[in-house]
Amino acid sequence: xxxxxxxxxxxxxxxxxxxxxxxxxxxxxxxxxxxxxxxxxxxxxxxxxxxxxxxxxxxxxxxxxxxxxxxxxxxxxxxxxxxxxxxxxxxxxxxxxxxxxxxxxxxxxxxxxxxxx
Amino acid sequence: xxxxxxxxxxxxxxxxxxxxxxxxxxxxxxxxxxxxxxxxxxxxxxxxxxxxxxxxxxxxxxxxxxxxxxxxxxxxxxxxxxxxxxxxxxxxxxxxxxxxxxxxxxxxxxxxxxx
Numbered sequence: 001x002x003x004x005x006x007x008x009x010x011x012x013x014x015x016x017x018x019x020x021x022x023x024x025x026x027x028x029x030x031x032x033x034x035x036x037x038x039x040x041x042x043x044x045x046x047x048x049x050x051x052x053x054x055x056x057x058x059x060x061x062x063x064x065x066x067x068x069x070x071x072x073x074x075x076x077x078x079x080x081x082x083x084x085x086x087x088x089x090x091x092x093x094x095x096x097x098x099x100x101x102x103x104x105x106x107x108x109x110x111x112x113x114x115x116x117x
Numbered sequence: 118x119x120x121x122x123x124x125x126x127x128x129x130x131x132x133x134x135x136x137x138x139x140x141x142x143x144x145x146x147x148x149x150x151x152x153x154x155x156x157x158x159x160x161x162x163x164x165x166x167x168x169x170x171x172x173x174x175x176x177x178x179x180x181x182x183x184x185x186x187x188x189x190x191x192x193x194x195x196x197x198x199x200x201x202x203x204x205x206x207x208x209x210x211x212x213x214x215x216x217x218x219x220x221x222x223x224x225x226x227x228x229x230x231x232x
Contacts, residue, residue, distance in 0.1 A: 009157075035220055045207065045223040091159060103148035103167060103211060104175065105221060107159040 002027045004094050006108035013082055014116050021077045021111050023092030029053075031097035034068065034075045035105070039089040051075060053097075082115045089113070119143050123208050123224035130198040130231045138193040138227050140208030148211045149191040150221065153177065153204040160207060166191055198231045205229070 003026040013019045025034065036048040049059065051068050059066050063083075067076045079086055089112050093105045124139045142149065150165040152175075162175030166185040180202060182194040191210075195202060205228050209221040 004159075006159075037223075043205070043226055045226075047220045047222075050220050093160075103150045103165040103209075103221075104162055105150070105152075105160070105209075107152075107161070109157060109159040 002094050002096065002106045004092050004106050004108035006090075006092055006111050008111045009109070010112045010114070012114045012116065015084060016081050017115075018078060018080050019082050019113065019115075021079075021090050021092075021113070023075045023077070023108060025073050025075065025092070025094045027094060027096060029096040033095045033097065035093040035095070036066070036075075036077050037091045037093060039091065039110070041088070045091075048077070079113075082113075084115050084117055087113060087115045121208055121210050121222050121224040123206075123227050126225065126227060128227060128229050130195070130229065132198060132200060132231060134198050136195050136198065138195075138206055138208075138229070140191045140193065140224060141189050142191075142208075142210040142222070143189065144210060144212075144222065145188060146210035146212045146222070147188070148213075149185065150175070150209045150211075151181070151183065151191070151193045152207045152209065154207060154226075155204050163193065163206075195229075200231045203229060203231045 005024045032053045034051045038046040063080045065078045089110045091110045092108045121142045147168050151163040152160040154160045161177050164183040166172045169188050172183050205226050207226050208224040211221045
């Protein structure tokens with residue numbers, strides 16, 4: 001069985017603060033994929049990043065960075081210098097590696113991020 | 118590019134009514150899925166398909182049927198609507214690339230209220 005835990009439910013920060021969203025996952029598979037999605041108030045799901053279990057290289061993209069650590073089963077997401085437009089619900093998701101597995105995502109419950117001006 | 122298209126965007130049903138939520142994708146993706154999103158629950162998988170003619174149950178399949186007669190379409194049928202099925206429904210498609218599983222592409226969602 002797979003599980004994704006996003007222990008933080010709501011985070012509120014003031015604009016320009018850095019914020020880290022935590023994600024801890026559980027899976028027995030040795031090959032798997034992790035994702036972060038953003039859901040702004042308009043409701044659509046926006047893909048942010050995918051990371052394979054065999055690629056632990058962390059990534060920075062503009063104000064976003066991701067920290068993937070297999071040793072602690074964590075895939076955390078940091079927003080640097082947050083902006084009001086970052087206000088959204090952020091979901092971490094997991095898929096195992098077999099044909100069609102990405103049709104079966106396991107999602108965390110999401111973290112509601114509010115960025116105040 | 119249309120991507121994944123869901124219709125309708127909003128729907129109100131009376132308890133006991135049946136209806137079909139439509140989902141179509143124009144990206145020739147093999148894999149399609151239906152999820153429901155409830156407050157504080159994240160997204161939960163209802164049904165999924167790994168190709169035309171092949172479907173299987175997800176985490177919360179009760180009260181829903183699906184079929185996949187073509188690669189493009191994956192309709193979700195509510196057999197007899199219940200208030201517990203009030204939710205936001207998302208359809209998604211994806212494919213297997215050389216680099217492994219890709220991200221899922223989501224439709225805009227259907228907000229369903231059962232009264």
